[in-house]
Amino acid sequence: MRARDKFIVVALIALFVVVSGAAIAIDRAETKTIVPAYGGTYVEGVTSAAQYLNPVLAATPVDDDVVRLVFSGLTRFRSDGSIEGDLAQSFxxxxxxxxxxxxxxDDxxxxxxxxxxxxxxxxTVALLQDKAYVGPYSDAFRGVKVERVDDRVVRFTLPDAYGPFAASTTVPLLPSHLLAKVDYTGLPRVAFNQHPVGSGPFRVIEADARQTILGRNDSFYRTLPDRTRPYLDRLVLRSYPDTSEALTALGRGEIDGVGGLSTGDAERARGLKNVNLxxxxxxxxxxxxxxxxxxxxxxxxxxxxxxxxTAIDxxxxxxxxxxxxxxxxDEFVPQSSWAYxxxxxxxxxSYDDAKALLDAADWKDHDGDGVRDRGGVKLSFAITTSNEPARVAAALQISDDLAAIGIRVELKAMPFTELIExxxxxxxxxxxLIGVNVSGDPDPYSFFHSSEVKDPGRNFSGYFTFTMDRSLEAARRTTDQTKRRELYTIRASACGTPRTGM
Structure with a gap:
């Protein structure tokens, strides 16, 4: 059971870690103030279209964006990755x-x-537990019993203690009064997927292949009676065949922004008039x-x-x-996280320090071919990665850095599908060399525990220790964040100081 496990490993087992930055181009508004005002419509260019506006079936980036604005879960993530109530007043x-x-x-x-x-x-949980469901929440409620206590209280019974379980309850809920007679196999065919009824801050006004229009939900519970409401009256996601056409529309003033830009697209956006990047x-x-x-x-x-x-720059x-x-x-969680x-x-x-480490271990160029060796074994290996330009560029730079200290690196690049499958x-x-998105509760169990070494586990390096196993297991048994951080520190220390007894 995992709450959408998405993590990263670091330090000596994951030696190269980079937090990505995203870019968005916004049409520059002619305004004298930076204080936000209520009202208005924001139009963003996107490169996908609405398909299933349903949290269980969401299939495109537009689906995902709309689901998070139109629906809500029992809980939600704070900016530091901790959990707070959303639909739930308490838990x-x-x-x-x-x-x-x-x-x-109650509201x-x-x-x-x-x-x-x-x-x-x-x-909603019954849909996610259906054997035919293979989406991102497939592990969140595996083996979990859910029962109605009364109209406003729901109870989950887990097979084992699992401290991060609250993160599973961020899953957006569906209205049973409209869908109770629809099982998972019938869900893709209902009109609800194009005309959803949610509980979030925005509602769907219109959705088709050209654009999706959202309007502010004036009855949203988190804005009543006097709490802050969304600033926008409407949000429009307008679809384009590709980012190039979306940027053309931005340059013409037909839309207000384009997000998720590549480095090349960002440079093009930078050259547009009246556009901020x-x-x-x-x-x-x-x-x-x-x-x-x-x-x-x-x-x-x-x-x-x-x-x-030490050698990789x-x-x-x-x-x-x-x-x-x-x-x-230097860690597998963002600095903004409570678990950092x-x-x-x-x-x-330091090339000098790296060379000294290898010299001391008798990894030297004994035969003069430029590659270090020991006992007849060459200090040579291959980096397997996707053939995406950014991955290839990263691998080649790593290869150059390691060549400078006498390590030969070969590149094995392949299509992403082949890499994953x-x-x-x-x-x-x-x-x-692979990318990982960190979202949700920072439970690193699947990347470090001995039970995750084989596929479909995520312990890609195969590195584990008894101490790490015990600390990870203990961290899953407590909901106390302070205790969990202490236990994660034990895990981080074990990885930060590389060991030979693995």
């Missing part, structure tokens, strides 16, 4: 961590005026995972891992792969 857990109770707000209503009740939770951080990481499984003896040498970590990698949009990271660990081992690039599950790569 609690039993002493053993297996039973969770959520109390739904929570659907956009048709009907109250949000526990039946809506039971119905904004960059903002995302929780997207890229990491190089060294495979330390028994058949990869070279990487089981602590000196080799330390030397690689991650700042330069960021520059060539993402035009510098992002930041070098500041006191961990950090590595500063074949190379990653196979686990026979030497090193894996």
């Amino acid at each position: 609690s857990t039993s002493e053993d961590g297996k039973v969770w109770a959520f109390h739904i707000r 929570a209503t659907w956009q048709d005026g009907k109250p949000v009740i526990s039946d809506d939770v039971v119905y 904004f960059s903002f951080g995302t929780n997207d990481f890229t990491a190089l995972f060294l495979n330390v499984r028994p058949d990869k003896a070279m990487f089981r040498d602590r000196a080799v891992r330390q030397a690689i970590a 991650r700042g330069r990698v960021l520059q060539v792969a993402a035009d510098g949009r992002g930041a070098v990271a 660990i500041r006191d961990i081992t950090r590595y500063t690039r 074949n190379a990653v599950p196979d686990r026979t790569y030497d090193a894996l």
